[in-house]
Amino acid sequence: MNTLILRTVAPSLTALMLLFSVFVLLRGHNEPGGGFIGGLIAASALAIYGIAFGVPSVRRAIRFHPMAIAGFGLLLATLSGLLSIVLGVPFMTGLWIYPVIFEVELPLSTVMSFDIGVYLVVVGAITSIALALEQEPGSDAEGEN
Amino acid sequence: MAANAPALTFFALFLPFVASVLAPFLTRRLGDRAAWVLALAPALAFAHFCTFLPEIAAGEVVTGGYAWAPSFNLSFSWFLDGLSLTFALLITGIGTLIVLYSGGYMKGHEGQGRFMAFILAFMGAMLGLVVSDSFLMLFVYWELTSITSFLLIGFDHEREAARRAALQALVVTGGGGLCLLAGLVFLWNITGVTQLSLLVHLGDGLRQSPFYLATLLLVLAGAFTKSAQFPFHFWLPNAMEAPTPVSAYLHSATMVKAGVYLLMRLNPVMGQTPAWVILLPFFGGITLIAGTFLAVRQTDLKLMLAYTTMASLGLLVMLTGFGSAHAVEAAVLYLVAHSLFKGALFMVAGTVDHEAGTRDVTKLGGLRAAMPVTFGAALLAALSMGGLPLFFGFLAKEEIYAALAAGNPRAVFFTGLAVIGNALMVAIAFAVALKPFLGPHVETPKPAHEGPVTLWLGPAALSVLGLLAAIFSGTAHRYVSSPMASAITDKKTVVDISSMPHLGVPLLLSVITLMLGALAFWRLTELRAFMVRAVESLGPGPDRGFDHFVSGMVRLSGVVTRLVQPGRLEIYITATFLLLAVTLLVPPFVFGELPKMPAWPEDLLVQEAAFFLIAVIGLVSVLRAKDRLTAIVSLGIQGFAVAVIFLLFGAPDLSFTQFMVETLSVVILALVMTRLRLSPRDHRPLGQTLFDGTIAVACGLGFTLLLLKSTETPFDTLLTGFFNTYSKTVAHGANVVNVIIVDFRGTDTLGEIAVVMVTALAVLALIRVRAGRRASSGEGK
Numbered sequence: 001m002n003t004l005i006l007r008t009v010a011p012s013l014t015a016l017m018l019l020f021s022v023f024v025l026l027r028g029h030n031e032p033g034g035g036f037i038g039g040l041i042a043a044s045a046l047a048i049y050g051i052a053f054g055v056p057s058v059r060r061a062i063r064f065h066p067m068a069i070a071g072f073g074l075l076l077a078t079l080s081g082l083l084s085i086v087l088g089v090p091f092m093t094g095l096w097i098y099p100v101i102f103e104v105e106l107p108l109s110t111v112m113s114f115d116i117g118v119y120l121v122v123v124g125a126i127t128s129i130a131l132a133l134e135q136e137p138g139s140d141a142e143g144e145n
Numbered sequence: 146m147a148a149n150a151p152a153l154t155f156f157a158l159f160l161p162f163v164a165s166v167l168a169p170f171l172t173r174r175l176g177d178r179a180a181w182v183l184a185l186a187p188a189l190a191f192a193h194f195c196t197f198l199p200e201i202a203a204g205e206v207v208t209g210g211y212a213w214a215p216s217f218n219l220s221f222s223w224f225l226d227g228l229s230l231t232f233a234l235l236i237t238g239i240g241t242l243i244v245l246y247s248g249g250y251m252k253g254h255e256g257q258g259r260f261m262a263f264i265l266a267f268m269g270a271m272l273g274l275v276v277s278d279s280f281l282m283l284f285v286y287w288e289l290t291s292i293t294s295f296l297l298i299g300f301d302h303e304r305e306a307a308r309r310a311a312l313q314a315l316v317v318t319g320g321g322g323l324c325l326l327a328g329l330v331f332l333w334n335i336t337g338v339t340q341l342s343l344l345v346h347l348g349d350g351l352r353q354s355p356f357y358l359a360t361l362l363l364v365l366a367g368a369f370t371k372s373a374q375f376p377f378h379f380w381l382p383n384a385m386e387a388p389t390p391v392s393a394y395l396h397s398a399t400m401v402k403a404g405v406y407l408l409m410r411l412n413p414v415m416g417q418t419p420a421w422v423i424l425l426p427f428f429g430g431i432t433l434i435a436g437t438f439l440a441v442r443q444t445d446l447k448l449m450l451a452y453t454t455m456a457s458l459g460l461l462v463m464l465t466g467f468g469s470a471h472a473v474e475a476a477v478l479y480l481v482a483h484s485l486f487k488g489a490l491f492m493v494a495g496t497v498d499h500e501a502g503t504r505d506v507t508k509l510g511g512l513r514a515a516m517p518v519t520f521g522a523a524l525l526a527a528l529s530m531g532g533l534p535l536f537f538g539f540l541a542k543e544e545i546y547a548a549l550a551a552g553n554p555r556a557v558f559f560t561g562l563a564v565i566g567n568a569l570m571v572a573i574a575f576a577v578a579l580k581p582f583l584g585p586h587v588e589t590p591k592p593a594h595e596g597p598v599t600l601w602l603g604p605a606a607l608s609v610l611g612l613l614a615a616i617f618s619g620t621a622h623r624y625v626s627s628p629m630a631s632a633i634t635d636k637k638t639v640v641d642i643s644s645m646p647h648l649g650v651p652l653l654l655s656v657i658t659l660m661l662g663a664l665a666f667w668r669l670t671e672l673r674a675f676m677v678r679a680v681e682s683l684g685p686g687p688d689r690g691f692d693h694f695v696s697g698m699v700r701l702s703g704v705v706t707r708l709v710q711p712g713r714l715e716i717y718i719t720a721t722f723l724l725l726a727v728t729l730l731v732p733p734f735v736f737g738e739l740p741k742m743p744a745w746p747e748d749l750l751v752q753e754a755a756f757f758l759i760a761v762i763g764l765v766s767v768l769r770a771k772d773r774l775t776a777i778v779s780l781g782i783q784g785f786a787v788a789v790i791f792l793l794f795g796a797p798d799l800s801f802t803q804f805m806v807e808t809l810s811v812v813i814l815a816l817v818m819t820r821l822r823l824s825p826r827d828h829r830p831l832g833q834t835l836f837d838g839t840i841a842v843a844c845g846l847g848f849t850l851l852l853l854k855s856t857e858t859p860f861d862t863l864l865t866g867f868f869n870t871y872s873k874t875v876a877h878g879a880n881v882v883n884v885i886i887v888d889f890r891g892t893d894t895l896g897e898i899a900v901v902m903v904t905a906l907a908v909l910a911l912i913r914v915r916a917g918r919r920a921s922s923g924e925g926k
Contacts, residue, residue: 030879032797034886040805047812067909070902077895092891094876107877114894115887121898125905126809132912133816 010052017045025119026112035115039122046123047130055135058127066128073120080114151209154223157190158276161240161269165262172258180248180599183261184241187268191237194230198624201230204637208278208342224278224342227628228409231477232275232402234625235484239398240268242603246492247390249599250499260300264394267293271399275406278340280329287325287367287403291318294400298387310383313691317380321370325407328363331356341410345635348414361420364411372404372458375432379688382439382451389495392447393603396454397491398484405461405480409473413635417468425466430562432459437569441669442676446494446504446577450487453530453573456566457483463559464545465633471548474630474640479541481625482529482611486538489526489607490577493519496600497581502590506576511586515593518601520582525608527578529615531571531662532655537615540642542567542658546651547642564658571662576669618643722840729847733854740853753793760786773818781811798882 021041028034050058062069084093094111164186171179197207210222225233247264251257270289277283292315299311333339335354336347351357368374373381381401385392395401408425415421436456443449457479464476496519498504501512513520525536532542545567549560595601614621626640665672680686733739763783770776784807791800829837868881868889878884886894 028880028883029877029887032801032880032882034798034880034883036886037798037801037805040802040809044805044808044812047809051812067906070905074898074902077898081891081895092888092895094888094891096877109877111876111878111887111891114891115883118887118894118898121901125901126813128905129908129912130809130813130816132909133813 006048006052010049014045014049017048018042021045021119025115028115029112035118036122039119040126042119042123043126043130046127047134050131050134055131058131062127066124066131068124070121070124070128073117073122073124075117076120077114077117080110080117083110150207151211153193154209155211157193158223158273159269160186160190161265161272165265165269168261168265169258172261177248177252177257177599179258179261180245183265184244184248186265187237187240187244190272191234191241194225194233194237197225197230201225201227201628202624204628204631206342210278213279218339219281220279220340221282222278222340223276224340225276226632227625227630228406228632229275231481231625231629232406233272235398235481236268236271236275239394239484239488239607242488242492242606243390243394245599246393246495246603247388249597250388250390250495252597256300260297260388260390263293263296263300264390267297267395267400271403274403278342280333280339280341283341284322284326284329287371288319288322290400290403291315291322291371294318294384294391294395297391297395298384300388300391301386304386306383307386310380310386312695314380314384316691316695317370317377321367321377324363324370325367328360328367331360331363335360345413348635351414352418357415357418358420361415361418361424364407364415365424368404368407369428369462370404371407372401372462373432373455374404374428374459374462375435376687378432378435378455379686379691381455382448383688385445385447385451389447389491389498392451393488393491393495396451397487401454401458402461402480402484405458405465405476408462408465409476409633412465412473412633416466422466422468426463426559429459429461429463429466430559432456433463433562433566435459437566437573438676439680440573441569441665441672442680444506444673446497446506446581447491449506449573449577450491450494453570454487456570457487460545460563460566463562464548467548467559469548470630470634470636470638471544473633474626474638474642475541475544475548477626477629477633477640478537478544478642481614482537482541485607485611485614486526486529486574489522489604489611490530490574492600492604492607493523493526494577496596496604497593499600500591500596501581501593506580509581509587509589510584511582512589512593513582514586516582516595518595518605522601522604522608523578523582525612526604527574529608529611530574532567532658535612535615537611537618537621539655540615540618542655543651544640544642546654547649550650550654560654564654564661567658568661569665571659572665572669572672575662575666719837719840722844726840726843726847729851730843733850738854740850740857743853750793753790756786756789756793759783760790774815777811777814777818780814781807784810798880 021038024033024041025035025038026033028038046058046062049061059065081092084095085091087095089095092114094109096107096109096111098105098107100106164183168179168183171182175182200207207225208222210220213219213221223229243264244261247257247261251260254260267290270286270293274283274286274290277286295311295315298314299307301307302311332344332351335351335356336344338344338347351360354360370377381396384396387395433456436452436454436459440449440452440456443452461476461480461483464472464479494504496516497509497512500516500519501509503509529536529538532538545563546560549556549563551557622640622642627638630638630640760783763779763781763786766779767776767783770779785804788800788803788807791803868885872878872881872884876884876888878888
């Protein structure tokens with residue numbers, strides 16, 4: 001499947017899809033989108049890159065083991081929920097702050113970091129499965145980071 | 146002081162656990178001297194509980210505690226009366242001596258820190274058990290003693306026998322604990338209280354309840370397994386695989402007495418019924434006789450003591466259930482006496498084993514010159530066990546005979562049992578205490594000499610205490626025996642027996658007991674040979690039965706596992722979908738809830754019809770596909786068509802997700818298939834195709850019916866309204882779907898992403914296992 005056309009298009013396509021996935025993730029609170037969908041798009045992007053250039057390239061490109069990314073996402077989501085307990089309100093209560101940066105009011109919230117956690121879990125989990133399956137059976141490159 | 150009392154008691158209850166955590170570090174630092182530091186924990190707790198003595202002796206009870214989960218009426222609370230206080234003092238007092246003894250006994254052992262940690266944890270569990278007020282706390286501590294005793298018995302875990310004994314004790318006592326839990330739930334349901342201190346006054350209602358017998362049997366199952374009553378006695382002798390300090394502590398004063406404690410505690414509530422006064426003396430009597438007969442057979446010091454412990458427990462259960470206040474007094478005296486002399490004798494056996502290198506009574510002799518202090522302690526303890534005047538054991542025995550001896554046949558029968566049992570125990574007591582020390586000197590594996598102070602302090606203290614308690618019997622009765630007997634009978638009871646022999650039937654029976662005991666001791670070798678033959682002729686006992694039970698359970702679980710987990714994906718999937726079809730189809734047909742045939746939509750748009758057609762085409766081509774790749778891609782076509790239909794009907798988020806899921810499903814399925822065989826499809830026999838097809842159609846039909854039925858009912862807009870109203874104002878988000886996912890129902894989502902994570906880990910593991918297997922089989926060729 002790694003034809004010349006795919007290999008030429010794949011880097012730009014992957015980059016675009018990753019960018020789009022982040023866009024979908026962030027707009028999710030007010031428009032269609034969100035962490036689940038964004039994560040699925042990012043996972044597809046990485047799958048395309050993997051089909052074009054092979055598993056080791058993807059592993060090099062994302063630096064961390066996809067399972068570690070998923071684990072970090074779960075940690076982030078949990079911490080976003082726990083933060084409210086520290087402030088004395090029930091678990092998973094959304095907390096919002098509105099810092100003004102360059103005269104633009106930026107709504108930031110634990111809800112957003114929770115959604116980022118969801119995104120990371122979905123990307124990490126699906127990518128780790130896809131990469132493990134794409135890998136040539138028998139070649140044990142799984143152990144590297 | 147008064148204000149701090151609950152906090153201090155709370156601290157005293159947790160002190161052993163704190164010491165348990167510190168034990169490994171202290172032992173690493175200080176070696177065996179750490180025992181002196183660690184012994185402070187039980188010693189302080191002992192001192193604290195001693196401060197309650199005057200109050201309890203005056204007939205009051207002390208309760209205290211903290212709310213735990215008030216909404217469930219659960220509390221961490223304690224209840225000190227004569228019964229629990231006596232137990233608490235025995236546990237902490239003997240515990241202090243045992244910790245010191247362990248320091249000497251385990252000196253230089255690499256696992257000493259671990260051992261100290263276990264035994265202190267056990268001490269904490271046992272202490273909590275006897276002072277518990279709430280049922281739940283009682284149960285938790287009850288099982289905690291089972292678990293910590295499992296660790297202690299299996300301490301020497303490299304030996305198979307120790308592992309087996311530990312497992313056996315855990316299965317028997319832990320299983321009994323579960324019965325006890327059921328019994329406690331019954332008690333709670335019948336009386337509506339969850340605290341022992343409140344339960345005590347509700348006996349009448351309980352005894353008339355139709356569930357009384359079931360409750361009693363469950364509670365007895367718990368108590369009898371813990372206290373090694375026949376036929377659950379076999380774990381106790383096997384538990385002698387543990388290091389001797391464990392036997393001296395668990396099997397004299399604590400663990401095995403927990404069952405007796407429970408029976409005594411429940412005596413005012415559940416006692417005095419026909420079932421109680423028949424079952425308890427019956428099983429107690431059998432255990433008494435079986436224990437002494439089996440003890441005579443042994444030549445190992447520890448095993449001889451273990452079987453007499455079993456016999457003593459039988460005697461205690463018999464007395465508790467006998468039904469008279471006098472018998473309860475006897476049980477109280479005997480319980481205290483037994484804790485003192487049996488603890489001392491076990492420690493003596495351990496010291497002899499430690500210093501002489503063997504505990505086989507036929508290989509020991511003439512140690513009195515080498516080990517004078519140990520010999521003195523052994524002699525005093527044996528005199529108390531034998532029930533000679535001037536010792537606390539004598540008071541107990543007089544009281545037993547005074548309680549049992551009466552004209553009716555039942556009394557005569559149980560008196561006879563007690564005399565035979567006691568006589569044999571006299572013989573064993575002297576065999577254990579005299580045989581190793583008197584007579585000509587026998588060469589032992591190690592040249593024997595007196596042990597260090599930690600090894601003789603414990604037995605000496607306990608045996609001297611047995612003497613002092615009898616000499617100052619007035620004080621002992623005032624502070625210990627009378628309050629405890631009062632607690633068990635739930636009315637003011639005064640124990641006033643003194644160590645002065647006075648003429649009467651009890652004294653006569655004591656003399657007969659001693660004479661029979663002396664006779665048995667004199668002819669011990671012949672008696673032993675006779676018992677060995679007698680027991681062998683009886684055939685395998687419950688100990689072998691346990692082995693059969695365990696291996697049977699292992700086989701049964703093997704069969705069940707192979708049945709429900711055949712390991713073939715086809716079977717799992719078939720079972721899952723079959724069940725799904727049944728669940729979906731049976732209720733509508735049985736309850737007549739079939740939906741009405743929907744009308745054909747009149748305003749069907751062209752594009753809607755087109756995508757519907759594409760979905761159907763995708764479906765047909767899946768069925769007709771010649772190879773797997775075509776099938777996968779065709780399934781994708783069908784999925785995309787459905788996603789577009791979602792979009793057309795105004796569910797962009799759903800459709801969006803559906804698109805991505807379809808894409809990734811195709812990619813991942815294709816990747817899976819490249820690892821298998823891509824080209825040909827399976828050749829399935831017609832029968833299987835029909836069977837699978839039927840299940841598939843049934844599932845599809847079921848879902849269709851379900852959806853049609855649910856759209857028939859008018860749509861409830863309550864939630865829609867709520868989310869539309871509050872999504873923007875409360876959660877600051879316009880996309881209601883996403884706000885629900887990340888905010889309103891965020892905890893659900895957290896659970897879901899955790900599931901996604903775990904699933905991914907499992908899939909990864911499966912892929913690696915397959916890859917690894919293939920790699921290793923490749924190397925094999």
